[in-house]
Amino acid sequence: MASINTNVAAMTALRSLTSTNSALEQTQNRISTGLRVNTAADNAAYWSIATTLRSDSSSLSTVQDALGLGAAFVDVAYTAMDEAKNIMTKIKDKLVAAAQPGLDRAKIQTEITELQSQLKGIGDAASLQGQNWLSVDSAAAGYNASKQVVSSIARAGGTITVQSISIxxxxxxxxxxxxxxxxxxxxxxxRDGTTGVRHATQPATPAATDFRLSDINIGALTDSTADLATLDGYIKGADRAITEMTAGATTLGAAKARIEIQQSFVSSLKDSIESGISQLVDADMNAESTRLQALQVKQQLGIQALSIANSSSQSILSLFR
Structure with missing residues (x-):
């Protein structure tokens, strides 16, 4: 039956063209954004997962910055500790030289005094962003000898936790x-005047033979047995200080190595997350390009089909001529 009220062919062609236009718009959006999941409406599950992963990736970028800053703190402390160890070695050498009877120990003390000042200067200069790990005030509010460097984040059961490297x-x-x-x-x-061992607990009233490397003075020492014993204690104290500095530098070196390993891990983890996000939401541009061309052809054919379907009603006019 031919009807001018209802053109079934035109309605069918219009539905097909509308569907084609919708698919074409979707494909064009994917090509322009590079994403097949751009909003929650595209795929709610994938969009939610990708949004969480993007947040974690951003946090890992901050972790990378924190690790870089932590490495800088360690570098500053290690450089200062290493140089202080060299200065203490020079002090020890001066003390050993002063053990030779007949030398002018006052002149040697002049050099030692300068080296002691250099040690203090190195300790005070080992500061970064207001933090100094070598010259401290343990009575200061909030002081903690254990330093934390943010190293990573972990997500378990929807809860995120910050992980740290403790030094x-x-x-x-x-x-x-x-x-x-x-x-x-x-x-x-x-330190003990005989062994040079550092007291674990500082005495309220130091013994007469106790000494501190920061203020030893050999200028008045003579060649007497007692004074040479005092000098020997100084030498042992300097030697033990070098050993203690070496241990401190070893701790810093181990921390630096761990930070470097963590930096490499965080970088790889961030790359893996970015790859995971890409797998979830990125569009396959080769496939979308092919699909675009097919839909454009389909759109043109749909327009032609709709035009033909609409023109079929015109043939009814010939019946009335």
Whole structure:
């Protein structure tokens, strides 16, 4: 039946053209954005997962910055500790030279005094962003010898936690300005006058033979047995200080190596997350390009079909001529 009220062929052609236009619009959006899942409406599950992964990736970028800053803290402390060890070695050499009877120990002390000042300068200069791991005040509010470097994030059951690398700096403290303990650092702690061993707990009243490497003075020492014994204690104290500095530098070196490993891991993890996001939401541009061309042809054919279907009604007019 031919009807001018209902053109079934035109309606069918229109539905097909509308569907083609919708698919063409979707394909054009994917090509212009490079994403097949751009909004939650495209695929709610994939969009949700990708959004969470993007957030974690952004957090990992911040972690990379934190690791870089942590590495800088360690580098500053290690450089200062290594140089301080060299200075202490020079002090030890001066003390060993002063053990030779007949030398002018006052002149040697002049050099030692300069080296002691250099040690203090190195300790105070080992600072970055207001943090100094070698010259501290353990009485300061909030002081903690255990330093934390943000190393990563972990997500479990929808809950995110921040992971850190802990560095115990107590073994590398050179100076402590805490008046209550009269110094507990490698340089300013009291040491036994015979063995040169650093007192674990600083004495309220040091023994007469106790000494601190920060203020030893050999200028008045003579060749007497007692004075040579005092000098021998100084030498042993300097030698032990070098050993203690070496241990502190070893701790810093191990921390630096761990930070470098973590930096490499975080970088790889970030790349893996980015790859996972790509697999979820990125469009296959080769496939979309092919699909675009097919849909464009289909659109043109749909327009032709709709035109033919609409023109078929015109043939009814010939019946009335």
């Amino acid at each position: 115990n700096t107590s073994s590398m403290i050179m100076f402590d300005s805490n008046a209550a303990v009269a110094g507990v650092g490698i340089i300013d702690a009291y």
